Amino acid sequence: MGADKRIGFGHKKPGLRLSVSGRIAFGDMDRSKMKKPIELVSSRLRLIALTPELAALQKSDRMAFFKALEVEPEPSWPPELFDVETMADELANHPGDTGWYSWVYISPVMHRLLGCGGFKGAPDAEGRVEIGYSMLTSYREQGLATEGVNALTGWAYQDYRVKHVIANTPADRDASHRVLEKAGFVQTGTFRDEADNTDMIGWIYRPSQAAA
Secondary structure, three states, rough: OOOHOOOOOOOOOOOOOOOOOOOOOOOOOOOHHHOOOEEEOOOOEEEEEEOHHHHHHHHHHHHHHHHOOOOOOOOOOOOOOOOOHHHHHHHHHHHOOOOOOEEEEEEEEOOOOEEEEEEOOOOOOOOEEEEEEEEHHHHHHOOOHHHHHHHHHHEEEEEOOOOEEEEEOOOOHHHHHHHHHOOOOOEEEEEOOOOOEEEEEEEEOOOOOOOO
């Protein structure tokens, strides 16, 4: 996920349900060798963590990917700045870290992909994880990004290793800032991303700042 889509949230929210879904079908792939995807359910979203197999399908056969998720084909997929190849490679290299990389956001009503979110890897030695998101253009400014952030951060804090959920956004991304603020993040400072030649703002989740 690109830097200007990174965000986060905190403890488990009331009404958030965590389950392991058995609904996903993979055609002729050997199901006995695959872990069932982790699924979260919030008020308007189903969030499914990409497994290495799903990530590989997304990279190599987009229609099979949609079929596996039981969603309608989405011509505009993937969202802006979501690097399909990098995500597939990360999951292939860290198959035991499913959930600490990409999740897809699905409308349970329309059976369509709306966007994605996730983390940049498992918790580091200091218990930090960095969260991000990217919504398809048609589903922005509807509170869905915040809902996804809330669900993912709640999931992250169920892991005893997680002490802090952080985010980094370009300084000029007001929409991303609003999502973070509504999700309970506060700014920790600014820095310069020399690689991208971009001024950045750092964020950290504070439970007391989360919207009721």
